[in-house]
Amino acid sequence: MTRFGDALTTGADLVNAAERAVLQALEQVDGLADLVCFFVSGTDPEEVTLAGAKVMELSGGAVTLGCSATGVLGGGRGVEGQGAVSVWAARLPEVELTPFRLDTVVEDEQLAVVGMREPGPNDRAGILLTNPYEFPTQAFVRETTAALDGLPLIGGMADGMRGEDSVRLFSDGEVVDNGAIGVLIGGEGVLGTVVSQGCRPVGPSMTVTKAEGNLLLELAGENAYEKLEELVEELSDEDRELAERGLHIGVAMDEYADQHEHGDFLIRSLVGADSELGGLTIGDMVEIGQTVRFQVRDAGTADEDFARRLTEFGAEHAVGAGLLFSCNGRGDGLFTRADHDVLAVRRILGAAPVAGFFAAGEIGPVSGVNHVHGFTACLLAFAP
Structure with missing residues (x-):
């Protein structure tokens, strides 16, 4: 019996599209799904709500998990900016789903997150979908590695075509518009995760010698702003053009490595530069003594990085299916085609049933630590 199925349908009638998608996906597993994940994009939030409810209604006794999005992945293709429903169904008889x-x-004048289940001894991963407009996703995810005893979390921030008011989360028959939802998955059927940040380093690695929070003030004992200016001047014309479009900074994940090369960094955006202060503002906290290196991104680099990571994973595992969480800045905006990431997974890993959505921020582990990312592709792989 086939263990996995996926389908992506489009149409002006979103509820009808949802019905067709879930029935097609379930048919591939003989209607015996244990887990159904689904993703809905549409211009009318009420139609998105009804479409999600229809998928849950037709999923039988399966655990259901889904969200709204501005684009979805499935059936070997990607769709952005229009009404579409993607459904992924899995028959997992020996896998625990929580x-x-x-x-x-x-609590005590501080915001606290409640409802997280404690992982069991057999849990291998957790899927997490959040409403980024009112749930502290980055702060929560930052604490999960220690709090969940190293359990990898993977997923993404939901969104909607009308912004904050159009975000919907779907979980086991319920439609919610706030907080976060997820499922812990236990058993040998979960293979692991692939996270591709899609950047390559430029310039030398440097030690942070002065910083305050997310403000980088000195690199290798020199003014951080002036160091950036020096770097840009030394870049090739091609890399300088990429840097002008949007420069990133990588924070080394292993301070004890002899060298820090491609893939050794947690990528964060460079969000501001102040010539008078001499500082650089980055999209995360940075500490004195950490090693950083500037990074650039383009379609070729992102394609190469994702292919390399998939190939390395495939050399160690036979993959039967996957859930894919890709940044809404990838797809057509980066690759000029919405199906780039889903086709890469199918081509390199040979995994046909792959579904997911274009997220407003992706969740996945780097060097064993859970993080929220941007411009990233995150895959949760299952055994055939």
């Missing part, structure tokens, strides 16, 4: 829903409460 759904959870997270909310925030105020």
Whole structure:
């Protein structure tokens, strides 16, 4: 019996598209799914809600998990900016599934997250979908590696075509518009994760010698802003053009490595530069003593990085299916085609049932630590 199925349907009638997608996906597993994940994009939030409810209604006794999005992946293709429903169904008879829903409460004048299940001894990974407009995704994910005893989390931030008011989360028959939802997955059927940040380093690695929070003030004992200016002047014309479009900075994940090369960094955006202060503002906290290196990104680099990581993973594992969380800045915006990432997974890993969505921020582990990313492709792989 086939263990996995996926389908992507489009149409003006989003509820009808949802019905067709879930029935097609379930047919591939003889209607015996244990887990159904689905993703809905549409211009009308009410139609998105009804479409998600229809998928859950037709999923039988399966655990269901899904969200709204501005684009979806499945059936070997990607669709952005129009009405579409992607459904992924899995028959996992020996896998434990533990759904959870997270909310925030105020405790001692501080915001606390409640509802997270404690991982069991057989849990291999957790899928997490969040509403980024009102759930503290980055702060929560940052703490999960220690709190969940190293359990990898993978998933993404939901979105909608009308922004904040159009975000929907779907979990086990319920439609919610706040917090976060997810499921812990236990058993040998979960192979692991692939996270591709799609950048390559430029210039030398440098030690942070002065910093305050996410403000980088000195690199290798010199003014950080002036160091950046020196770097840009020394770049090739091609790399200088990429840097002008958007420069990133990589924070080394292993300070004890002899060298820090491609793939050794957690990539963060360079969000501001102040010539008077001499500082650089980056999209995360940085500490004195950490090693950083500037990074650039383009379609060729992103394609090469994803292909390399998939190939390395495939050399160690036979993959039967996957859930894919790709940044909404990838797809047509980066590769001029929405299906780039899903086709790469199918081509390199030979995994046909692959579904997911274009996220407003992706969740996945780097060097064993869970992080929220941007411009990233994150895959959760399952055994055939």
